[in-house]
Amino acid sequence: MGTFEIKGGLKLSGDIHPQGAKNEALQILCAILLTPEEVVVHNVPSILDVNKLIDLLQSMGVEVNKLSDSSYSFKATQVDINYLRTDEFRVKAASLRGSIMVVGPLLARFGKGFVPRPGGDKIGRRRLDTHFLGFQRLGASFDFSIAENYYAVEASNLHGCNMLLDEASVTGTANILMAAVMAKGVTTMYNAACEPYVQQLCKLLNRMGAKITGIGSNLLTIEGVTELHGAVHTILPDMIEIGSFIGMAAMTQSEITIKNVSYDDLGIIPYSFERMGIKMERRGDDIYIPAQDGYTIDTFIDGSILTIADAPWPGLTPDLLSVFLVVATQARGSVLIHQKMFESRLFFVDKLIDMGAQIILCDPHRATVIGQGNRVKLRATVMTSPDIRAGVALLIAAMSAEGTSIIHNIEQIDRGYERIDERLNKLGAQIRRIQ
Template sequence: MASFEVIGGKRLKGDIFPQGAKNEALQILCAVLLTPEPVTISNLPDIVDVNKLIELLDNLGVKVNRTAPDTYTFQADDINLDYLQTDSFVKLGRSIRGSVMILGPMLARFGQCKLPKPGGDKIGRRRMDTHFIGLEKLGATFSYDTHDSFFHIETKGLKGVYLLLDEASVTGTANIVMAAALAEGTTTIYNAACEPYLQQLCRMLNRMGAKISGVGSNLLTIEGVEKLGGTEHRLLPDMIEIGSFIGMAGMTGSEITIKDCQIPELGLIPDTFRRLGINMEYRGDDIYIPAQDHYEIDTYIDGSILNVSDHTWPGFTPDLLSIALVVATQAKGTALIHQKMFESRLFFVDKLIEMGAQIILCDPHRATIIGQNKQVPLKGITMTSPDIRAGVALLIAALSAEGRSVINNVEQIDRGYQNIDGRLNALGAEIRRL
């Protein structure tokens, strides 16, 4: 188990480039299974979850050629279905959540797939009903083996259908869209997720020959085609990294420019951090955050306490609530953080309380933060990263704290953030990997 030793209290300064989007990468990588032709993907982040999915594809028979540090060409013209029976597949499939998105492409192209219950962050229940109900309605037969925790799915032919999703699941929508792209007839998906990453997937599939309309809305129409071809695709910058860097700059009083942000794709992220008191300005496609000695949480028009909560897109992404929470601890004012989607995601606040933060954990979904206006700085402690986003929130807290902190289990952070210690050290941070 690796750890970070962090010496806090240092102001950072300089430019930082966000990595390619993790959540988009996992969808796009699975889509290469839809065609026997080459697909080139650039701006891929060099992170654990992405690298494991590439390894899984390689073992499955996809030809993988790395042509640049962030660019790969994939060709799925000789898939080995027997690999699905191996221990290697079980180990890799269970280690990452993104493996679930091979189901739609494999079902559409090969008529079958099996998958061990996927892994990922331990943030509470993450049901997969939307995936399987949608694929069943397209014509698949699904079963789940409770003894070995394996999902089995197969079809004799997918046919288009009207779907009203029970939740706007991003990965569920992605799986259904990829399956429907090769189904017979027209599929309509209502209450579809419409995150920028899902939009990117749809645009990529259209370049491959799919016929998807309504991209960017929650009503998608997919006219099935017989086959898809190759293409080239470049990932968006990671909006979660961008939000993390905004929060880090405000909390540490740092002057940072986040480069090449694709600002129109960030939705409410900048405005939410502005309401938490962090100043920023757009300089072309860059976000400049000036050094701030203090920042103040906004209130509603009637003066009541600000409530920061997660919503489906274009609402505030749940992946940044941990960052918003830690930023609020050193602001002037009070905020209620409401994590609606996952019941275990706020449990890391006990570490922030131990560092000196004033937080009341109301229940598994809500926490009230009484900001200390940087009058009582956090103090360094030893802690453990429970998941990717909480891990980075704790890293931001450690960077702002007085003294030495140790964060254990930083493999969780490595799953989603590329060389985070090296990139932050280049700005003046003092982080040592143990």
């Protein structure tokens, strides 16, 4: 188990480039299974979850060539469907949440797909009903073996249909979409997720020969085609990492510029940080954050306490609520953080309370943060990262605290943030990785 040793209280300065988007990469890499032709993908982040998926694809028979540090070519000419029933596949796929999205492409191209119950963050219940209900609507049969903890879908012919998703699931939308592009007839998918990740997947699929309209809305129309071909795709910068850097700059009173952020794809994220009192300036496609001695949380028009809550796109992504929570601890004013989607994601606040933060955990979904306005600095402590997003929130807290903190289980952070210690050290941080 790896560990970070962080010297807190240091100010950062300079430019930082965000990595490619993790959530988009997992979808795009699964989509390469839809064609035997070459698909080239640029700006692939070198993070644990993505590297695991690439390894899984190689084990399935996909030819993978690394073209540069962040570019790969994939050729799924000889996919071994029988491998999906092996113990090795079971172990590899079960360790990765994104493995669930191989099912849709395999069902579309080969008529069958298998996957064990996938792993991922322990942040609460993450049901998969939306995925398999969608496959069934397209004409697939579904089976779940409780004894083996294995999902299976099969279909001799997929057919288009009208469907209303029971939730706007990002991975569910992506998975069903990848099955529907090769179904006979027309599929309409209402209540579809419309995050930039899904929009990017739709654009890639269209370049591969799919016929998808309604991109960017929650109503997708897919006209099935018989085959898809190769294409080239570039992954967007990671909006979660960009938001993490904005919060990090504010907490450490640092002046940094986040480069090439694809600003128009950030949605409500910059405005939400501005409501926390954080100043920033758009400079072309960069975000400049000046050093601030302090920041004051806004209130609603009637003066009542501000609520920051997650919502389906174009609402605020739930992946950033951990960062908003930690940023609020040193603001002037109070805020209610409402995590609607996952019931275990706020349980890391006990570690912030140990550091001196004033937080009331109202229930599994809500926490009230009373900002200290930098009057009382967080104090260093020893903690363990429970998941990706809480891990980086704790890292931000440690960087702003007085003294030297220890964070164990940093593999969780590595799952979503590429060489975060090296990149932040170049800005002036002092983070030491201990194996």
